[in-house]
Amino acid sequence: MKPKKIAKATTTIVTAGLLCCFSLQASADISISQIYIPNTNIHSDDAPVGQSASIGMEILDFNIKVPLYKKMDAELGRPTLFINSLNFRQHKFNWDLPLDTTDEVPEKVYGISYGFEFIKPIYKKVTLVSFGEFGAYSDFEEKTDEKDFLMEGGLLAVYNFENGLDLGLGPIYTRAFGNPEFLIAPFVRYKYNNKILIDVRVPKHITVSYLHKDSFMIGIAARSVYSTYHINPDNQPEEGNIVFSDVTLGVEGTVAIFDGIVLDLSAAQAVKRILEIQDDNNNRIAERDLDNGIVYKAGLRLML
Numbered sequence: 001m002k003p004k005k006i007a008k009a010t011t012t013i014v015t016a017g018l019l020c021c022f023s024l025q026a027s028a029d030i031s032i033s034q035i036y037i038p039n040t041n042i043h044s045d046d047a048p049v050g051q052s053a054s055i056g057m058e059i060l061d062f063n064i065k066v067p068l069y070k071k072m073d074a075e076l077g078r079p080t081l082f083i084n085s086l087n088f089r090q091h092k093f094n095w096d097l098p099l100d101t102t103d104e105v106p107e108k109v110y111g112i113s114y115g116f117e118f119i120k121p122i123y124k125k126v127t128l129v130s131f132g133e134f135g136a137y138s139d140f141e142e143k144t145d146e147k148d149f150l151m152e153g154g155l156l157a158v159y160n161f162e163n164g165l166d167l168g169l170g171p172i173y174t175r176a177f178g179n180p181e182f183l184i185a186p187f188v189r190y191k192y193n194n195k196i197l198i199d200v201r202v203p204k205h206i207t208v209s210y211l212h213k214d215s216f217m218i219g220i221a222a223r224s225v226y227s228t229y230h231i232n233p234d235n236q237p238e239e240g241n242i243v244f245s246d247v248t249l250g251v252e253g254t255v256a257i258f259d260g261i262v263l264d265l266s267a268a269q270a271v272k273r274i275l276e277i278q279d280d281n282n283n284r285i286a287e288r289d290l291d292n293g294i295v296y297k298a299g300l301r302l303m304l
Contacts, residue, residue, distance in 0.1 A: 028066045033264060033299025035059040037246075039094060040291035042275070055275065055290065056094035057244070061299075063087045078121040078160075085115040087135070091227060091244075106139040109229035109242065113137075129156040129168065129187070138230040147239065147280065148230045150175065156187050164191045176203040176226050177245070179282050207252075218253040223268065225295075240285065241278040247271050248295050264299040 039056035069082035089111040113135025121127045132153030136144060154172030161167070168187030173180065188200035197209045197219075209219030225246045232239050250268020257263050270292040277286045 028064060028304045029301060030065075030304070031061075031063045031264070031299055031301040033061045033297060035061070036296045037270075038293055039096060040273070040293040043289045043291075054096045058092040058094065060090040060092075061087070062089075073121055076121045076124055078127065079119075080121065081117070081119040083117045083119075085117075087111065087113045087115065089113075091229065106141070106229075106231050106242070109137070109139045109227075109231065111135055111137040111227070111229070125160045127158045127160060127166075127168075129158055129170075130154070137228060139232060141232045142239075150180075150228060154185065156185070158187055166190070174203060175228050175243075176224055215256045216254070218251070220250070221252050221266070221268070222247070222249050224248075239280050241280075241282065243274075243276040243278060245272070245274045245276075246295065247273070250295070252297075254301075260303045262301040262303070264297070264301060266295075266297040268295045268297075269293075270295060 035058070037057040037059075039054040042053040042055055063085060064087075065083060065085040067081060067083045070079050072079045091109045091111070093107055093109075095107065113133050115131070115133040117129065117131040119127060119129050130153070132151065134149070134151045136148045137150050138144065138148040140148075152172070152174050154170060154174075156168040156170035156172075158166050158168030166187070166189040170185065170187070172183050172185045174183060175181075183203070185202040186200065187202075188198060190196075190198040192198075195211050197207075197211055199205070199207045199209070203224050205221055205223045207219055207221040209217050211217050225248065226244065228241055228243045230239065231242050248268035248270050250266055252264075252266030252268075254265075255263045270290075273290040273292055275288045275290060276284060279285055
């Protein structure tokens with residue numbers, strides 16, 4: 001992707017997000033983060049004897065989340081919410097490969113997406129939660145077409161207990177395991193004494209956190225990070241997909257450094273890391289197991 005295209009994509013999403021915030025006079029949550037994954041070895045049974053390969057990654061993520069609609073239901077005592085989000089991601093692969101294979105894979109890929117979450121109480125203790133994300137994920141080396149666009153989404157029915165426990169279940173459409181598929185996913189959220197928070201969103205995360213008012217949070221988290229990008233590799237006759245999946249377990253925390261500005265830090269150990277190359281029909285061409293290294297993340301959140 002050329003620098004002009006990067007600048008144009010970034011400008012478009014930032015401008016759209018800011019116009020959305022100011023025109024609707026809504027509050028906004030703006031975040032920028034950098035994920036760093038040091039190089040780890042790539043294992044391949046068909047690699048020539050004596051040849052080694054490794055890969056590291058850097059992921060820059062910019063997100064704007066805006067609650068566009070909020071209305072309290074006086075009878076049920078809970079609000080209806082409609083939250084929009086805009087996201088831009090640059091995913092850089094730091095390849096260390098044999099010279100004859102360096103043209104087969106891209107160095108950078110990108111994601112530009114729109115997401116929403118609609119939360120609607122329907123009975124005294126039952127809430128419907130629908131969510132979705134639609135965007136273009138590609139190296140953008142060729143003209144954008146339908147193969148560059150991906151979507152995810154789901155619908156959950158959540159029962160709200162009086163002791164701070166929310167339990168839910170529902171169908172979701174996800175690419176968490178490489179190919180798109182439907183799953184029945186559980187939802188758990190439990191807040192104890194306004195200090196302990198348990199949050200389960202399958203297949204994305206399981207977290208247990210300690211909260212200190214609004215100024216400090218620390219916790220442990222199991223997370224599944226997965227990305228699929230449509231690519232046009234050099235010197236290859238066909239297009240395809242590159243799929244990265246990383247399951248991690250680590251420590252994360254947030255600190256309010258100023259009013260409305262939060263520092264977000266985490267360090268995690270990967271327990272299962274896979275890189276997969278697919279053809280244009282989502283059929284697996286190659287799958288590579290990677291050494292399970294460390295993942296570092298640092299970010300800032302601005303709450304307007």
